Amino acid sequence: MSNAILVVGGGFAGLTAAIEAAELGHDVYIVEKTPWLGGRVAQLNKYFPKLCPPSCGLEIQFQRIRKNPRIKCLTMAEVTGLSGSKGDYTVTVRLAPRGTAAHNVDFSLLASSLEGETPSEFELGLSGRKALYKSMPFAYPARYVLDPSTLSKSDAARVAGNKFLSLDEKEREIELKVGAIVVATGWKPYDVTRLENLGAGSVKNCVSNMQLERLASPFGPTGGRIVRPSDRRAPTNVAFVQCAGSRDQNHLNYCSYICCMASLKQSLYIAEQYPETHVTIYYIDLRAPGRYVNVLDKVKALPNVSLVKGKVANAVQAEGDRVRLTVEDAVRGEKLTLDYDLVVLATGMQPSLAGDKLPLPLPLDEEGFIAGGEEAGIFAAGCAYMPLDVTRTAQSGTAAALKAVQTVKGR
């Protein structure tokens, strides 16, 4: 029997669940697949509705973790096996090699001296990363990763002999005893290559909403300047294509909750950087839940933003690396063909577990959302459960922490 809790996923839902349970006196393990905590939130430039930076909340969460000996963070880690039953689980976790010392080392000079580059997962392909890298300035844990597979020959010579780097670290497996599990595996942006009518990711200057977050981020590939990826020019007209994959039986058979608000927020980014740039948002319904209507009103009041009810039928390349959209204006009944400097696809969120399988007795629905597990002491939190914004995710993580605590309490 164990009163420890396993949290799978170190994004906002998982962090919240872990910290809240630990501050109630429980031992908690966070198992995070990537090298750092923070998940999708860490990639965002600002949150709606306040347009405040996510790293502000993450900083507090990381401080809470640093101070709390009850929380053990396992990064580059995946759950590979589970045995036992509710209240008394044994979990096997595989730890991938990180290649760097178990404490902070400032590798910034060495990293920048390396030649080999590979597209950065964190920057969603908008820029490269070195073989020795740390994706964000506020990274937790504050440690680099060495990825030997992307080292060039000369790079290998540069890192060889560094006492804080290891090229031959092996993956290992550990076992954890826990009584309850919170699954907060989060979401991934819907794969644009599946959106054939919208260019399948091959149209220049047609980016996803998450890529726009990286372009707007102060530590992103452009230092926060929103520009066309092809020529780094400021766009003079921008279109947002809502429901790129969402609310579509052929793709995501649900609404992704955040994309309307994300586009409204991003149109505020653009208006701030380029007040003269014209922005058009093409939508089916503009969903601004609850008090978020105030953000909608703020955007409506902007002189250069138009909101058009209409579905974008397709996107193709036009001259000058512009993007040509064919749009059906739902109210006027017109078909429009228009060219834009930059087009943002408001791609939806797909649960990370879609097409994947955790070795946990966890029923998933046909879209990959978690649809049960409570009777086994396994609780879903955040976007692994349903599409949510950050506030609702934090709510969900806190609620899941309570269920996990109830499961292990008194054992």
Place this chain on the structure above:
Amino acid sequence: MAGKIGVYFDLENIGGGLDVEGLAAQVRDKWADLTPVVKVVPLLAGAIAEISEDITAQGLDGVLLCGASPRVDGELYRFPVQVEYVNLRELCVQAYKNPDNSPVDKNNAPALLSLMARDYVNMGVVKLQKSAVPDSAAITTVPRVLVIGGGWTGLTAALEAAATGYEVVLVEKSAQLGGAASNIPMGSPLKSPWTDKEATCVSGKIAAVTENDKITVYCNAVMQKLEGQPGEFTASIATEKGTVTVQVGAAVLATGWKPLEDKYLASMGLGEDPRVVHAAEFGKMLAADQVTARRIAFVLDTTMAEEAVRKAAEDAAEAATGEEAAAPAAEEGETKSFVKEDLESIKHLRYSNVVNSVGMLRLANTVCEKTDDATQAFILYKDMTVPGILERFYKQMQDRLGVMMTKADVTDIRDAGSHMVVECKNTLLGMDFDLDVDMVVLPTGLVPTTAKEVTVGFDYRQGPDFPDLALFDGFADSNYICFPYETRRTGVYAAGCVRQPLTMDACEEDARGAVLKAIQCIEAAGHGVAVHPRSGDLSYPVFNFVRCTQCKRCTEECPFGALDDDEKGTPKPNPARCRRCGTCFGACPERVISFANYNIDQIGSMIREVQVPKDFKSEGPRILILACENDAYPALDMAGARGKSWSPYCRVIPVRCLGSVNAIWVSDAMSKGFDGVMLLGCKYGDDYQCHFVKGSEICNRRKENIAETLNRLGVQPERVEQMEVAIDEYDKVPDLIDGFVARITAMGPNPFKGM
């Protein structure tokens, strides 16, 4: 007070060509007996066992770790004594630049860098010397949760708290439990697959609550007052049999909502024509089989009503011109004559868009189902706000013979004798049309109870109500996206529609979240530690009442209402309400408030440890930066790590919150000879980012007083500036600093320098 400090220099992580041995020797020389252990270790992370041994062998009561930022590797250095850091890497070596911007010799530290490092090390030693391990403020707590409101959310909260092993007192205003949910036998989905209407089984929840030994229910009861502090509140509940007082550890506020008054929708016929009802009323009629209409318009577009209300307000404003402007609202913290402001407004209609979109779909589907599709239900919307997974429900509900939907601007609703006419424009059907119906259902505005009445009745010096309600249009919500359960009344957590309009599944989840926070707060009080954001902090404000002049600034300014007072105005602290921001001691002109590990003398001593050169011209100015440790300090830290640098004349001292900045520190700095003081904190205003809500705003207010004082002393008030910086403005903050330093340099030396 730490009296035996071990000082460790992390050779690997300092760099910059600093003479680390020289720094260590300086510490031995200067601090002698205070620092029995001073070591330069090759790698701090490799010296953890050694430090632990020193602590035992030498009886150390504090360790000072000089090397990398405290923001990295903090979890490695957990010792049973006080731990302090000197950030020599990010904030010193990495942030260093020569005043003339010439290249920095990385192998031989320039003299200015060595001076800076020495200052920071000495500041670190004195910080630890002036810091003590706090006495425990742990109290004996009551393991009982007060749940205010016996509706869907309150019932869920009561059951969840009981299931976690806590007793519950549930207070319900009406005669029965169940609240608004009682009128919804079939609601929106509560679980996967999120497609169909679902029996809410409210009666099941009520039965479970009633049968639960751990739960005591008071119906026909309202809160009279809540006094005391988390862990040991006393709740006075007015019941039919008189006032009941009960000890509780924390509370969940689940008082729900009231429908928006009909008058706001009068232009659409509500309250004017009996055939026009709002959705919640229609739900009741439907549950009671009272709906006879067979053509029903469900109108989600309420632009008409919003326009009418706006116009009426304009007319009223015009009529009122020339009259006296209304008296300004009372300053926060004033209690003289509390008057509850009615915060109900037409805004609540749109804020309820999700609940109404989901609700109308359910009602339209249900009425068709009940009448075997003999009913025609027309849903007229501007935007169907059915976000997220409930899209599946949307699809299922409209897939019913009789349910017809179109986007429409509803421009008129009028009585045509035997029927009503709903005028629809800009529809998706390619034309405008008039819809003839027997009945019109309008949305229900969910007005949080907190907008209309005092729900908890805090017996606090700052008044009986939540302080931020107007900012959230009456909702008892948090201002933080990351922290939805943040509250300015520690120990009281709102959930359900009193916090924001939520569907029933989300209310259940919210109830669980609030219960967790409530019991966490009880446990924290039992251990004498703070709750979020300084979770686990054992310190709390200690008052030296002998010198207190009863000026009431601390009791007024505390963002969390932690301080009550007696008739004379002497503060009465409630440590379990306190969040340890230090705003109280920032406010205190007599400096009678301190924390064991954070106090006026400590920061003042750090300021005095800086060696300020006498010759401004040849050795440059000195600038003190007091930086909020939550956002500004990390921004500086990241700036350094990102290779940004700023004037080497600055010395940074992290503070818990700008609210904790006491004017005496500015005077200390000026009399020490500093030429300028920069206060670096969070954004304030409606979208404030301050983790202690008001700290940066209060600091800005106090700055005016500081300016006056400086003026009197003959020091230009421009020597003190407050700047707002967000945590991600690491690339901008060096320029802010350099701009300030340039202004100070142009101003010339502080007239007190060298005196």
